[in-house]
Every structure is written in C-alpha cells, then in structure tokens.
Amino acid sequence: MRADALWRFPGARSVALAAVAFLYLPIVVLVLLSFSDGDSLAEWSGVSLRWYREVFDNADMQRAIRNSLVVACTATLLATVAATMAALVLARGQFRGKRAMEALLGLPLVVPEIVGGIAILMFFVLVGIRLGIVSIVLAHTVFVTPFAYLPIRARLDGLNPAFAEAAADLYAGPVRAFLRVTLPLIWPGIAAGAMLAFIGSLGDVVVSYFVSGPGATTLPVYIFSMVRMGVTPMVNAVSSLLLFISLALLTVSYLLGRRYASN
Amino acid sequence: MKPALRRAVLLGPATLWIGLFLVLPLTLMAYVSTLERGPSGGVLWDRHSADAYLQFLFERDLMDRLVLNTDYLHIFARSILLAGVTTLLTLAVGFPTALWMAFQSERLRLVLVFVVTVPFWTNILVRNYAWMLILRTGGTLDWLLTALHLPGPPLEILYTPWATGIGLTYSFLPYMILPIFVSLEKIDRRLIEAAYDLGADRWRVLARVILPLTAPGLAGGAILVFIPGLGAFISPELLGGAKSMMIGGLIQQQFGQSRNWPFGAALAFVLLAMVLLALWAHALRYRRERADE
Amino acid sequence: MIRRLILAATTALLLAAPADVQAQSKELLLFNWTNYMPPALLKRFEAETGIKVTLDTYDTNESMLAKLQAGGSGYDLVVPTGPTVKQMIHDGLLLKSDVQSMPNYKNIRAPFDKPEFDPAREYSAPYMWGTTGIAYDTAIAKEKLTDSWKEIFEPRPEFAGKLAMLSDMGEVFAAAAFYLGFDRCTDNPEQGQAILELLQRQKPAVKVYSASGTVDRMASGEVAMHQAWNGAFHRAQAKRATLAYIYPREGTNLWADNFVIPKGARNIDNAKLFINFMLDPKNAGEASNFTGYNNTITGSEALLTDALKADAAVNTPANMMGRLNLSRECPKTNLDLREKVWTRLQR
Numbered sequence: 001m002r003a004d005a006l007w008r009f010p011g012a013r014s015v016a017l018a019a020v021a022f023l024y025l026p027i028v029v030l031v032l033l034s035f036s037d038g039d040s041l042a043e044w045s046g047v048s049l050r051w052y053r054e055v056f057d058n059a060d061m062q063r064a065i066r067n068s069l070v071v072a073c074t075a076t077l078l079a080t081v082a083a084t085m086a087a088l089v090l091a092r093g094q095f096r097g098k099r100a101m102e103a104l105l106g107l108p109l110v111v112p113e114i115v116g117g118i119a120i121l122m123f124f125v126l127v128g129i130r131l132g133i134v135s136i137v138l139a140h141t142v143f144v145t146p147f148a149y150l151p152i153r154a155r156l157d158g159l160n161p162a163f164a165e166a167a168a169d170l171y172a173g174p175v176r177a178f179l180r181v182t183l184p185l186i187w188p189g190i191a192a193g194a195m196l197a198f199i200g201s202l203g204d205v206v207v208s209y210f211v212s213g214p215g216a217t218t219l220p221v222y223i224f225s226m227v228r229m230g231v232t233p234m235v236n237a238v239s240s241l242l243l244f245i246s247l248a249l250l251t252v253s254y255l256l257g258r259r260y261a262s263n
Numbered sequence: 264m265k266p267a268l269r270r271a272v273l274l275g276p277a278t279l280w281i282g283l284f285l286v287l288p289l290t291l292m293a294y295v296s297t298l299e300r301g302p303s304g305g306v307l308w309d310r311h312s313a314d315a316y317l318q319f320l321f322e323r324d325l326m327d328r329l330v331l332n333t334d335y336l337h338i339f340a341r342s343i344l345l346a347g348v349t350t351l352l353t354l355a356v357g358f359p360t361a362l363w364m365a366f367q368s369e370r371l372r373l374v375l376v377f378v379v380t381v382p383f384w385t386n387i388l389v390r391n392y393a394w395m396l397i398l399r400t401g402g403t404l405d406w407l408l409t410a411l412h413l414p415g416p417p418l419e420i421l422y423t424p425w426a427t428g429i430g431l432t433y434s435f436l437p438y439m440i441l442p443i444f445v446s447l448e449k450i451d452r453r454l455i456e457a458a459y460d461l462g463a464d465r466w467r468v469l470a471r472v473i474l475p476l477t478a479p480g481l482a483g484g485a486i487l488v489f490i491p492g493l494g495a496f497i498s499p500e501l502l503g504g505a506k507s508m509m510i511g512g513l514i515q516q517q518f519g520q521s522r523n524w525p526f527g528a529a530l531a532f533v534l535l536a537m538v539l540l541a542l543w544a545h546a547l548r549y550r551r552e553r554a555d556e
Numbered sequence: 557m558i559r560r561l562i563l564a565a566t567t568a569l570l571l572a573a574p575a576d577v578q579a580q581s582k583e584l585l586l587f588n589w590t591n592y593m594p595p596a597l598l599k600r601f602e603a604e605t606g607i608k609v610t611l612d613t614y615d616t617n618e619s620m621l622a623k624l625q626a627g628g629s630g631y632d633l634v635v636p637t638g639p640t641v642k643q644m645i646h647d648g649l650l651l652k653s654d655v656q657s658m659p660n661y662k663n664i665r666a667p668f669d670k671p672e673f674d675p676a677r678e679y680s681a682p683y684m685w686g687t688t689g690i691a692y693d694t695a696i697a698k699e700k701l702t703d704s705w706k707e708i709f710e711p712r713p714e715f716a717g718k719l720a721m722l723s724d725m726g727e728v729f730a731a732a733a734f735y736l737g738f739d740r741c742t743d744n745p746e747q748g749q750a751i752l753e754l755l756q757r758q759k760p761a762v763k764v765y766s767a768s769g770t771v772d773r774m775a776s777g778e779v780a781m782h783q784a785w786n787g788a789f790h791r792a793q794a795k796r797a798t799l800a801y802i803y804p805r806e807g808t809n810l811w812a813d814n815f816v817i818p819k820g821a822r823n824i825d826n827a828k829l830f831i832n833f834m835l836d837p838k839n840a841g842e843a844s845n846f847t848g849y850n851n852t853i854t855g856s857e858a859l860l861t862d863a864l865k866a867d868a869a870v871n872t873p874a875n876m877m878g879r880l881n882l883s884r885e886c887p888k889t890n891l892d893l894r895e896k897v898w899t900r901l902q903r
Contacts (some may be wrong), residue, residue, distance in 0.1 A: 002427065008366070009469065015359035022356075023382045026393030029403050033396065059595070060611055076284045089273045090378035090508045093266075102280055105822075109284055109487070110538050112494025114511050115292070115531035116285060121622065122295065123288035131629055137542050139823065143279055150483065151445065158449045174269075191442070195380060205497065210622065214585040214630040215610045220386050239389040250377065252454075305625055322896070337903040359735075399778055427807045471610055504764035505723045508902040519618040520725050521895045539649075 034236035051237035061238060064222040071218060072201040074141035080194045083149035091156035109146045117210035131213025139211045146201040148193035155189025296528035306524050315529035343508040346492030349431040353488050357439035365447035379437050387434060391501045394430050395421060422504030430498035438487040444479025490538055510534055584609045587631040594846035607821050612667040624649055624818050632821040635813050639885035640672035651817045653828060655681040660835035668852035681831045683684035684814035684849035687880055688727055691774055691784040705735035705804040708783060710757050710762055716761040720773060721841040723765040725898040734806045743889035752897045774799060786869040787848035799870035804878045810880035896899050
C-alpha cells in the first residue's frame with residue numbers, strides 16, 4: 001500500500017523501540033530484584049518471596065498503600081469531573097475572562113510542587129484544617145486538575161462543533177445532548193486525563209510530604225522517610241506490587257474504554 | 264439556562280477549588296516573603312522586611328555593607344540549563360517515538376499509549392532508586408557490560424550530572440510523548456496525502472506539514488517537561504549526589520534546615536515569576552504568529 | 557489583615573469540614589523517625605494496654621517541626637532531637653509530660669536525666685542516643701588510620717572518590733569545626749571561611765552527600781568511607797565485617813532523641829503511659845536491638861544482643877566519652893553562617 005509506506009519515517013521506529021526499552025529497564029530491574037533473597041538493595045542472591053511476605057507483615061506499609069489508593073481515587077474523580085466541566089465551557093465560544101480562567105486551570109502545572117506543597121501546608125495550619133487524608137485529597141485535587149484538563153480540552157478542540165450543535169437540535173436538554181453525543185466523543189480524552197491524574201496523585205511525594213497528617217501517610221511519603229535507617233529491599237517488593245495493581249487497574253479501564261467506544 | 268449562568272456553574276468547581284487551595288495559599292506565601300523571619304524558624308507576622316529579596320542578590324560583608332553575591336544566581340542558572348537540556352533530550356527521543364506511534368493502526372496505537380504510560384505507575388522515588396541500582400559502580404549496567412565482555416573500567420556514572428540528566432529525562436519522557444502524540448493523531452491524513460501529491464518528499468512533508476501542525480503538542484510537551492524540571496529536587500539529590508544544588512533543593516532547604524521561611528517564599532516567587540515570564544513570551548509569540556497568517 | 561481575609565474566605569469550607577471527632581481514649585498517634593521502633597514492641601504495648609497505636613514517620617526534625625509549628629497537628633507523641641526539644645519548649649509547642657513523676661523515671665541513666673535542653677525533664681523523656689563519626693573499610697585502607705577527622709577531610713589516596721558525607725549541613729559543619737578546633741556554633745565569618753575552604757578542598761574526593769541509605773551504601777562497598785551515625789554503622793558492619801568506626805579525637809557530636817507531647821495532643825494520658833512503657837529496661841533493650849542505637853535506661857544493658865554489647869561504636873568505651881559533645885542549639889547567627897557555607901559549597 002502506498003499510503004502505508006508514506007507514513008513511515010526512517011529512524012523513527014528504532015528511536016521508539018529504544019525509548020520503550022529505556023522506559024522499561026528500571027522497571028524490569030526493580031521487579032527482578034524484588035524477588036531476590038538478599039538483604040542488600042542491589043545484590044542478587046537466590047529467588048524468594050521473602051520481601052513480599054515482609055510487606056504483608058508490615059501493617060504500616062499496608063496502611064500507606066491503602067491511603068495512597070484512597071487519595072488517588074478520590075482526587076482523580078474530583079479532578080476529572082471538575083476538569084471535564086471546565087473544558088466543556090472553555091473549548092467553546094469566547095467570553096470575557098476566558099483567558100484568565102485558562103490561566104487559572106494551568107496554574108497548578110506552573111507552580112513547582114515544592115512551592116505549592118509548602119504554601120498549602122501553611123494555609124491549612126493557619127485556617128485550622130486538620131492534616132489528614134482530607135487535606136491530602138484537597139491538595140492533590142488541585143495539582144492533578146490540569147493533568148485531567150489538558151487531554152480533555154485537546155480532545156474537545158479537535159471535535160467539530162457541528163456535532164454538538166446537531167446534538168443540541170436532536171435532543172431536548174443539554175444534559176442529554178452531552179451524555180449521548182459529546183461524552184462518547186470525548187471519552188478517550190477523559191480516560192487519558194483521569195489516568196494522568198491518577199498517576200500524578202499516586203506518585204506524588206512532595207505535596208503529600210507536607211500536607212499528610214496522623215494516620216494519613218501515603219506510600220511515597222513512607223518510602224521517602226525510610227532514610228535514617230536505610231532502605232530495605234521491601235521497597236522493591238512494594239513498588240512491584242503497586243505496579244501489578246496499577247497494571248490490573250489500567251487493563252480494566254482500557255477494556256472498559258474499548259467497550260464504551262464500541263457501543 | 265443562560266449561557267453566562269451555565270458557564271459559571273460548569274467552571275465553578277475547578278476554579279473555586281484552585282482559587283481556594285492554591286491561589287489563596289500562594290497569596291499567603293507572597294505575604295510571608297515580605298515578613299521578617301522568626302528567631303527560631305517561622306515568621307514574625309507583624310514585622311515586614313525586604314531582607315528576603317535582598318538576600319537573593321546581596322549579602323552583608325564584615326562592614327555590614329551590601330555586596331553582590333552570585334551564589335543563588337549560579338544555582339538558578341544551573342537549574343535552567345538542566346531543565347533546558349532535559350527538554351531537548353525528551354524532545355529528541357519523544358518526537359520520533361510519538362511520530363512512529365501515531366501512524367500505527369488504531370488498535371496498536373491504544374496498546375502503545377498503554378505501554379508508554381505503564382512505567383509511570385511506579386513511584387517517582389522508586390524509579391530514581393531503580394536508576395541508582397542500575398548506574399552505581401558494580402550495578403546492573405556494569406554487570407551487563409561485563410557479561411557482554413565489553414572492556415572498560417568500572418562505571419562512574421552515578422552521582423554525576425549525567426545521572427541527573429538520565430533521571431530527569433526518564434521521569435519526564437511521557438509528558439513529552441503524550442501531548443505530541445495527541446497532536447499528531449489529530450492531523451487530518453488528507454493534508455499529508457495532498458502534500459505528497461503535490462510532489463513533496465518525506466522530509467518536506469515532515470518539516471512543512473507535520474511539524475507545524477504538531478506545534479501545539481510540542482509546545483505543550485516542552486512546558487510539561489521544562490517547568491517541573493526547574494523545580495526538580497529528587498533526581499538531583501538521589502542521582503546527582505547532592506553535590507550541586509538546584510532551585511528545588513535550595514527552596515526546600517530554606518523551609519527545612521535553614522529555617523528561613525521568608526527567603527524560601529521569596530525564592531519560590533522568583534522562580535514562579537521566571538516561569539510566568541517564559542509562558543507569557545511563548546503566548547505572545549504564538550499570538551503574533553497567528554496574527555501573521 | 558490578610559490573615560483575616562483568608563479566615564473569612566474559608567469559613568464556608570470550615571463549616572463544611574467534618575466536626576472534630578470526640579477524643580478517643582483508646583488511641584495513640586505516634587510520630588517517629590522511620591524504622592526507629594520495633595513493630596513487635598508496639599504490638600505488645602497494644603496488647604498490654606488496649607491502646608491502638610497509629611505510627612507515622614518523618615526523616616528530619618525540620619519536616620516534623622513544619623507540621624507542628626502552629627500546633628494542632630493532632631499527634632500525641634513525637635521524637636525530636638535535643639536542640640529541637642529546646643526550641644520547641646521555647647516556642648511553646650510542648651505540653652508538660654511530668655516524666656519525673658513516672659514510676660520508671662528512676663531508670664534513666666545519668667547524664668540523660670538532667671539534659672541541658674530540659675534540665676528538670678519536665679517536657680521530655682529520653683529514647684535513643686548516638687554519635688556521629690567516621691566509618692571506613694579496613695580492607696581498603698593501606699595502613700591503620702589515625703583517629704582524626706583529618707582522615708575524611710584530607711583523605712588518603714585510597715579513599716579519594718570513595719567517601720561519602722552526610723547531606724546534613726549541621727553535621728558537616730560541626731565535623732569541620734571540630735577538626736579545625738572551632739566552636740561548633742561559631743558565627744565568626746573568618747572561621748566560616750576556613751571551614752568552607754576545607755570543605756571545598758575535600759569536595760573532589762567526595763562521591764556523594766547523602767544522609768539516606770547509608771547502611772546499604774557502606775554494606776555494599778559502594779563507598780569505602782562514610783561520615784556516619786553509629787547505629788547505621790552497626791547495621792552495616794553486620795553485613796560487612798571489615799568496617800570500622802572512628803571516634804575522632806578532635807571531638808564529635810553526641811545526639812539524643814526524646815519523647816515529647818506536642819500541644820494539641822488529644823490522648824495525653826495514653827502518651828504518658830507509652831513514655832513510661834518505653835522507660836522500662838526490657839522495652840528499651842528491645843528497641844536498641846532493633847535500631848542499633850544505644851538507649852538511656854539502666855538495666856537494659858543485659859538484654860542487648862551480643863553484637864551490640866561487643867560493638868564499641870554503640871557501647872561507647874569510657875575512654876571515648878570525653879570526645880563526645882552533646883549537640884546543642886546554636887544561635888541564629890551560626891545558622892546563617894553555616895547555611896552560607898553550605899550553599900557556597902554546592903553552588
């Protein structure tokens with residue numbers, strides 16, 4: 001096929017494959033080492049599930065994992081809904097203050113995490129918001145909103161506005177028009193946005209480090225503070241576990257997304 | 264519903280949230296940067312001072328005169344350079360990767376997006392630790408090179424700027440790939456076919472059609488990489504060996520060991536101002552280009 | 557003014573926030589250094605008292621302080637180092653814990669019963685103490701090293717490029733000050749300059765500045781010399797027998813961590829119960845066996861593992877005691893000086 005050949009750019013494939021290899025090298029090393037029997041973080045001495053057992057025996061770590069997942073899910077949900085609503089308005093039409101609103105939505109990206117984390121901590125302490133799961137969710141939602149917003153907005157920008165207009169003619173209310181026409185069309189954007197938001201929240205160290213409170217340590221914060229006495233290979237095991245859980249979640253969301261798209 | 268009301272309802276949650284939990288805290292921080300630091304950390308809420316901003320450029324010498332101090336400028340310059348290099352590296356790797364991904368079949372494209380995102384489901388700290396394991400002397404890479412019978416002295420990559428560069432590039436690569444990929448995917452294939460039909464060769468198509476149409480994605484990716492790169496402090500500390508300070512580490516130090524909140528807040532605002540200036544310049548150029556068309 | 561504005565702006569939010577849960581009497585919110593207390597010990601406390609312990613961890617005094625600065629963090633018990641205790645007392649962040657009236661107070665070994673930062677033990681009870689010294693690999697050294705900071709600041713060729721310093725400006729500054737014979741809290745700019753020059757000369761030989769993962773770094777042989785805490789050394793030596801620990805003759809840092817009850821704590825009685833529990837020789841010994849650091853409780857000595865008993869780095873011999881300088885709170889002028897030195901070293 002002529003078209004096929006034309007879409008190919010020499011070298012692109014090799015770079016892409018190298019990039020994928022680069023992306024997976026640390027993951028593979030990490031997963032392999034998590035099955036090591038040794039005491040040292042980096043050395044290999046026989047296969048065992050020893051460190052996984054330690055994770056399951058460690059109540060603090062389990063609590064940290066649970067906290068991380070609760071925070072990430074809640075923040076993702078809140079941020080994705082808010083971002084979708086905002087994107088619907090900002091992708092269409094001109095109005096006064098639009099530029100300012102767009103800037104506001106982009107602000108969390110621009111503010112370095114360390115600055116935001118400290119500012120939010122000072123603020124929470126000053127107004128008397130108790131540090132805990134709620135405070136982490138509040139802060140994470142702010143920081144992951146742009147991650148959710150950008151792909152949704154990009155998707156909306158790429159849509160032909162005629163669809164929405166036709167939908168508005170076809171269906172009675174804007175809500176139904178949205179559910180029947182716009183939502184399916186922007187679904188890939190929403191899924192991508194939610195995924196990015198989830199990643200952002202789950203991986204966040206800096207903001208959580210500052211705003212976590214009693215009983216609300218998240219996994220990254222837990223790992224970050226495992227320093228005075230040194231990191232044990234348990235970290236390898238728990239990261240691999242997290243990776244497996246995430247992979248499972250991702251696969252489910254991918255399959256759901258496909259079903260939604262084909263409907 | 265009136266359009267204005269509808270807009271307000273839809274925009275409300277996101278803007279209120281960010282306003283309340285980011286703009287307000289930042290305002291508080293701006294206020295803190297104008298305060299005098301407390302004797303043992305914290306601030307004196309009712310004593311104002313410009314010390315924090317003066318400290319950025321000047322120090323007091325033995326005679327209590329203000330003299331220029333370039334320590335902080337050095338640290339800022341190094342961070343900008345490092346973030347710039349990281350952006351270029353991710354661009355060099357990310358663009359071809361996205362290009363290849365975008366022209367695969369739809370099914371494969373979905374799988375590829377999945378493949379590119381998976382590594383980012385591991386924690387950023389853990390990823391940096393993993394790189395430490397790989398790059399350290401006697402680490403995985405060393406072992407691999409020896410196993411392949413490649414001669415050479417033991418690797419000395421960890422705790423050098425190279426390691427920081429690898430760590431940052433690794434951390435931000437998907438933030439470059441994904442926006443470019445989204446832009447590429449949106450390009451109307453007929454435009455490209457038309458270009459070929461008009462006699463353009465592959466490289467002209469790339470330079471004249473694909474690249475300009477991907478500009479928003481490239482710009483988006485560059486911003487997503489450059490800005491967090493400026494504030495990065497985990498990779499420089501873990502992989503760079505904390506031998507050369509970056510802005511992020513400097514700010515953290517002010518709120519941590521140095522207990523100088525006003526200076527930390529002032530540094531944060533200098534950084535924020537730089538970022539906003541860059542964005543504004545970018546927006547201006549973008550607008551002028553559009554006006555020229 | 558701004559404070560009031562912020563308060564006004566968030567009133568709505570506060571109203572929406574869940575009301576404070578009534579103080580639960582069977583709970584203890586503990587905020588401690590990471591990996592600094594054996595989980596089994598906490599389980600036993602829970603079994604004996606029926607009080608559920610929730611443990612959160614931190615990695616520096618400062619990050620803990622940032623959360624407690626304005627009070628009301630919700631923690632019942634935290635574990636700051638001596639100078640930080642003093643500062644917290646000064647800033648009014650602590651509640652009195654009446655350690656003197658506890659049954660197990662009598663177990664506290666001198667001089668830890670009357671520390672400079674809290675002479676009457678009104679606010680704090682001791683936990684672990686340790687020293688900062690030089691750990692090195694005897695297998696790498698071509699000859700026996702002297703007991704001086706010189707070995708790390710002006711390293712022999714076999715250690716150049718293979719040594720690590722703690723990324724803690726207080727520790728690095730203090731070590732350099734000890735070596736040069738200055739007061740560790742000096743605020744004399746010329747002495748600061750001399751310290752800076754020493755550190756700059758040393759820097760090319762330094763592989764990494766890091767206070768994290770020190771055990772693994774020493775145990776794996778990634779570095780051959782480390783400015784190290786003695787407990788970390790003890791744990792590393794268990795894996796690499798050729799490691800040795802130096803108490804530098806110019807003097808070195810002795811630090812002690814302490815239990816304190818912050819303002820805003822809601823389970824004060826439980827916190828006191830826990831402090832008394834930890835002053836019991838049996839429990840203190842168990843904690844030492846876990847952390848690799850020494851404790852301050854008479855009667856715990858017999859319960860230590862043989863390895864700990866035999867380790868001179870942890871069980872400081874009497875003739876080394878004179879080299880230890882209890883860390884103390886330095887004036888702000890010193891903080892500024894050491895920050896300047898540290899920033900210029902890394903600029």
